[in-house]
Amino acid sequence: MNTPATTLEKRAYKIGTARVGLWLFFLSDAFVFAALLVSRFYLLGDKRPHLEQGLGLIVTSVLLISSFFMNRAEVQISQGNRKAFVTSTLITMLLGIVFLVGVVGFEWGLAPFGPADGVEGAMFYMMTGMHAFHVLTGVVFLFIILRNGIKGRYSPEKHWAVEAAANYWHFVDLIWIFFYPALYLIGTV
Amino acid sequence: MDKNKPMSELRRGVMVFLALAILTAVEYVIGTNEAPTIFLWVIAIFKGALVLVYFMHIARLSGSEGGHE
Amino acid sequence: MKKFLSIGFVTGIIGQIIGTAVGIGLLAGIRALMGLAPKAEPAAVLGAALGIVGFMIGVGGFRDWFTWAKGEDTFEAEEFHDQPGIIRYWGYSLDHKVIGVQYGILSLLLMALGGTFALIFRAELAQTGMQFISLDFFNTLIGMHGMVLIISILLGISAMSNYLVPLLIGAKDMAFPRLNAFGFWLAVPASIVIVAAIFTGGFDTGWTGYPPLSARAPLGMQMFFVAVFFAGWSSIIGALNLIVTILRMRAQGMNMFRMPIFAWAVLATSLIALTATQLIGTSFQMVSFQRLFGMGFFDPAKGGNPLLFQHLFWFYSHPAVYVFILPGLGIISELLPVFVRKPLFGYKWVAMSSLGIALVGFMVWAHHMFTSGMEEYLRVPFMYSTLLVAVPTGIKFFSWTATIWQGRMRFATPMLFTLGAIIVFLLGGLTGPPLGTVATDLHLHDTYFVVGHFHDTLFGGYMFPLFAAIYFWYPKITGRRMNETLGKIHFYLMTPSFLVMTFGQMAVGLLGMRRRIADYDPAQGFQPTNFIVTIAAFLVALSILIFFINLFVSAKKGEVAKGNIWESRSPEWSILPSPAPEHNYAQPFNVVGDPYDYGLKGSKFVEIAPLQAVDQKARGTHG
Numbered sequence: 001m002n003t004p005a006t007t008l009e010k011r012a013y014k015i016g017t018a019r020v021g022l023w024l025f026f027l028s029d030a031f032v033f034a035a036l037l038v039s040r041f042y043l044l045g046d047k048r049p050h051l052e053q054g055l056g057l058i059v060t061s062v063l064l065i066s067s068f069f070m071n072r073a074e075v076q077i078s079q080g081n082r083k084a085f086v087t088s089t090l091i092t093m094l095l096g097i098v099f100l101v102g103v104v105g106f107e108w109g110l111a112p113f114g115p116a117d118g119v120e121g122a123m124f125y126m127m128t129g130m131h132a133f134h135v136l137t138g139v140v141f142l143f144i145i146l147r148n149g150i151k152g153r154y155s156p157e158k159h160w161a162v163e164a165a166a167n168y169w170h171f172v173d174l175i176w177i178f179f180y181p182a183l184y185l186i187g188t189v
Numbered sequence: 190m191d192k193n194k195p196m197s198e199l200r201r202g203v204m205v206f207l208a209l210a211i212l213t214a215v216e217y218v219i220g221t222n223e224a225p226t227i228f229l230w231v232i233a234i235f236k237g238a239l240v241l242v243y244f245m246h247i248a249r250l251s252g253s254e255g256g257h258e
Numbered sequence: 259m260k261k262f263l264s265i266g267f268v269t270g271i272i273g274q275i276i277g278t279a280v281g282i283g284l285l286a287g288i289r290a291l292m293g294l295a296p297k298a299e300p301a302a303v304l305g306a307a308l309g310i311v312g313f314m315i316g317v318g319g320f321r322d323w324f325t326w327a328k329g330e331d332t333f334e335a336e337e338f339h340d341q342p343g344i345i346r347y348w349g350y351s352l353d354h355k356v357i358g359v360q361y362g363i364l365s366l367l368l369m370a371l372g373g374t375f376a377l378i379f380r381a382e383l384a385q386t387g388m389q390f391i392s393l394d395f396f397n398t399l400i401g402m403h404g405m406v407l408i409i410s411i412l413l414g415i416s417a418m419s420n421y422l423v424p425l426l427i428g429a430k431d432m433a434f435p436r437l438n439a440f441g442f443w444l445a446v447p448a449s450i451v452i453v454a455a456i457f458t459g460g461f462d463t464g465w466t467g468y469p470p471l472s473a474r475a476p477l478g479m480q481m482f483f484v485a486v487f488f489a490g491w492s493s494i495i496g497a498l499n500l501i502v503t504i505l506r507m508r509a510q511g512m513n514m515f516r517m518p519i520f521a522w523a524v525l526a527t528s529l530i531a532l533t534a535t536q537l538i539g540t541s542f543q544m545v546s547f548q549r550l551f552g553m554g555f556f557d558p559a560k561g562g563n564p565l566l567f568q569h570l571f572w573f574y575s576h577p578a579v580y581v582f583i584l585p586g587l588g589i590i591s592e593l594l595p596v597f598v599r600k601p602l603f604g605y606k607w608v609a610m611s612s613l614g615i616a617l618v619g620f621m622v623w624a625h626h627m628f629t630s631g632m633e634e635y636l637r638v639p640f641m642y643s644t645l646l647v648a649v650p651t652g653i654k655f656f657s658w659t660a661t662i663w664q665g666r667m668r669f670a671t672p673m674l675f676t677l678g679a680i681i682v683f684l685l686g687g688l689t690g691p692p693l694g695t696v697a698t699d700l701h702l703h704d705t706y707f708v709v710g711h712f713h714d715t716l717f718g719g720y721m722f723p724l725f726a727a728i729y730f731w732y733p734k735i736t737g738r739r740m741n742e743t744l745g746k747i748h749f750y751l752m753t754p755s756f757l758v759m760t761f762g763q764m765a766v767g768l769l770g771m772r773r774r775i776a777d778y779d780p781a782q783g784f785q786p787t788n789f790i791v792t793i794a795a796f797l798v799a800l801s802i803l804i805f806f807i808n809l810f811v812s813a814k815k816g817e818v819a820k821g822n823i824w825e826s827r828s829p830e831w832s833i834l835p836s837p838a839p840e841h842n843y844a845q846p847f848n849v850v851g852d853p854y855d856y857g858l859k860g861s862k863f864v865e866i867a868p869l870q871a872v873d874q875k876a877r878g879t880h881g
């Protein structure tokens with residue numbers, strides 16, 4: 001009884017199952033970041049680490065723009081526009097790398113404290129480090145879908161990997177939406 | 190599904206992006222000007238909700254909306 | 259030799275050795291290049307972590323995912339076939355029943371190991387003065403006993419849920435078979451790393467690893483952290499898989515309120531494990547980083563606060579105790595109706611009480627911190643939330659007693675253990691409120707009373723039900739029953755010995771004996787009781803040894819199990835032969851009634867689906 005319609009339906013059901021799994025992973029991972037956020041307020045309270053405001057705004061904008069292109073990429077592949085998909089994904093990935101360079105390369109170098117210098121330093125490096133690690137894995141994920149996208153492996157009907165990568169990317173962005181104010185804006189220096 | 194739905198989905202991406210960008214700018218102003226912190230929290234939650242709903246399509250979880258293989 | 263080298267476990271171990279060497283070498287190399295002297299701790303941590311990664315590569319855990327990343331397809335998990343025979347338990351199987359048994363074997367191994375640790379330090383405690391072991395080794399043993407058994411419990415729960423959930427809900431396998439295998443195998447190198455803690459200096463903090471002590475304990479502490487971190491991920495992965503399986507893979511007609519209670523219990527447990535486990539991982543990671551990089555989270559000299567650790571830690575570790583017991587309580591509710599031939603009383607309430615316990619369990623963590631010096635205004639709210647847990651737990655007890663009421667009981671071994679579980683868990687539950695009440699806890703905190711309390715809860719909520727489950731479902735695995743006589747000896751030896759043990763612990767605790775101490779003053783009058791506790795502990799160990807013997811001997815010599823030996827309504831007994839075949843149900847079934855309507859005339863739970871319904875089954879239902 002494997003009519004094409006039922007296998008299609010079966011596959012759609014499978015994707016739905018995978019989607020639930022992905023979201024449960026987000027839920028689980030969110031607890032790591034929630035723990036760090038709580039620790040930040042428990043330990044630092046109203047104080048915030050002394051950081052480069054301009055740089056913070058720049059990296060935040062970079063990540064936001066990358067999210068925009070990520071969204072485009074997913075929409076484009078679902079419309080069958082493969083070329084545009086590849087371009088958008090490439091831009092997203094490059095912006096992700098720029099973000100990493102901005103945080104790890106510049107912010108870590110410019111910060112007036114090291115990880116061992118007091119609890120501000122500890123919290124700052126832990127939070128940005130954990131987030132940067134997720135961005136890094138996201139970049140790897142993007143590289144994979146980029147490569148497979150160039151090879152023509154995705155179609156409007158079949159691009160679960162793209163959806164998963166995009167969602168992961170947005171999730172990492174979502175974390176930064178909370179980490180950015182917690183590190184840069186809330187409290188006084 | 191009407192024909193220009195694909196177009197509107199791209200446009201929605203632009204709108205959401207603009208909203209997020211403006212909110213981020215507002216955050217920056219609030220944060221650097223010692224306004225009450227509560228606004229920052231509210232904005233962050235609102236931004237988070239935008240991302241969850243429009244970028245991550247949380248609604249797809251419950252139904253077959255936007256379903257593909 | 260070639261055949262030997264193709265066994266997943268063997269290649270995994272080789273991978274772990276290589277990974278560890280690479281990790282140590284890498285760090286030594288980098289430091290040498292920078293002109294620094296080699297440093298043991300970072301090298302050991304990186305070595306242990308890369309060793310675990312190496313194991314996963316060696317065992318083949320990344321193979322299929324790598325293929326996917328390359329954009330190629332792999333075979334469907336449904337087409338997976340194992341090598342026949344015992345060898346399949348040594349390799350990277352995708353079959354949930356094989357993985358369940360693998361979990362079980364690892365869990366029992368760790369149980370034996372952790373139990374042995376306890377016997378050693380119990381022997382030391384039988385008398386005042388230090389007889390056999392050094393103080394440091396005693397401390398290491400205490401901590402190892404705790405954590406090895408916690409990992410063993412987590413694995414044992416995974417064993418039960420992996421094996422049973424797909425069978426009970428009529429699925430062919432778990433939702434993500436590859437992830438399932440990955441989760442199991444991750445626990446293997448993690449177990450090896452935790453044992454390595456003994457050989458790298460041990461640690462002296464107990465299983466809780468509180469800083470500031472853990473920030474300056476020997477190197478073994480780091481091995482402990484790394485091991486718990488990866489074992490935690492194994493638990494998270496397993497939980498994720500189980501939730502998705504329960505939500506998406508149920509048989510046709512099995513809506514949420516026709517699900518077996520065990521599935522409800524696993525759902526509640528998995529929700530806790532999925533989320534809270536991250537907190538213990540994060541908190542241990544923070545201590546680890548404090549040691550490695552000098553990050554002062556918990557170091558008051560740097561503005562840190564050790565209390566933060568306790569909050570993070572208990573936010574996991576209290577809910578974790580419910581992770582340990584909820585599946586066991588589910589087993590009790592699952593088996594009671596079979597052996598009293600009556601419907602389970604208050605099915606819906608029992609189902610919801612699992613979720614209730616899980617929910618309330620998230621709001622009580624600070625009852626472990628009443629004496630820690632945390633903010634005083636937190637004490638009373640946490641006292642009330644703690645006592646609130648008694649409500650959903652009470653529901654379960656009402657249900658059990660009402661189910662037993664006027665039932666026609668059959669005292670087979672699984673039933674004995676079920677009854678034992680209820681009684682022992684009751685004692686555990688009753689000793690909780692004195693600890694949850696601030697006024698009494700100020701006296702009882704950190705005494706042997708706490709030790710008695712949680713051994714009662716853990717045996718009642720996990721060990722007894724685990725044994726019940728093994729005696730009950732063993733024929734599904736091997737096709738043979740376990741020996742009843744040995745099973746009864748096991749029960750009648752273990753139960754009284756165990757009760758004597760925990761009553762003894764509570765008695766010395768009330769007299770003020772602190773937990774985790776290696777020696778005590780004879781003038782305090784603990785000695786006779788401690789001696790009895792030690793004897794009782796050895797008797798418990800003896801009874802479990804009998805169980806192990808039974809387990810091995812019955813696999814070959816046990817009575818062949820034909821048909822529905824327990825007259826259960828559950829599909830794995832009423833439909834499947836023993837041992838259960840690969841990929842479970844050849845033909846899907848429909849759920850047409852309630853699961854526990856024993857003794858009601860004409861009631862039916864499942865019915866083989868007529869053939870044309872086959873593709874609908876593939877969609878499952880969800881509610």
Ligand code: HEM
Pocket residue numbers: 466579580582583625626644645647648651686687688689690691692693694695699702703704708711712715716719
């Ligand atoms: C009726 C409900 C329960 C209450 C009110 C309760 C209360 C408490 C309290 C207040 C403590 C802290 C004692 C202290 O350190 O001073 C404690 C410790 C503990 N409880 Fe329970 N408990 C209950 C059920 C359970 C259950 C079901 C388990 C599970 C398996 C459990 C396992 C533990 C463990 C492992 C500890 C010791 C943790 C440590 O090493 O410090 N409890 N309990």
Ligand SMILES: [Cu+2]
Pocket residue numbers: 575576579622623625626
């Ligand atoms: Cu607790």
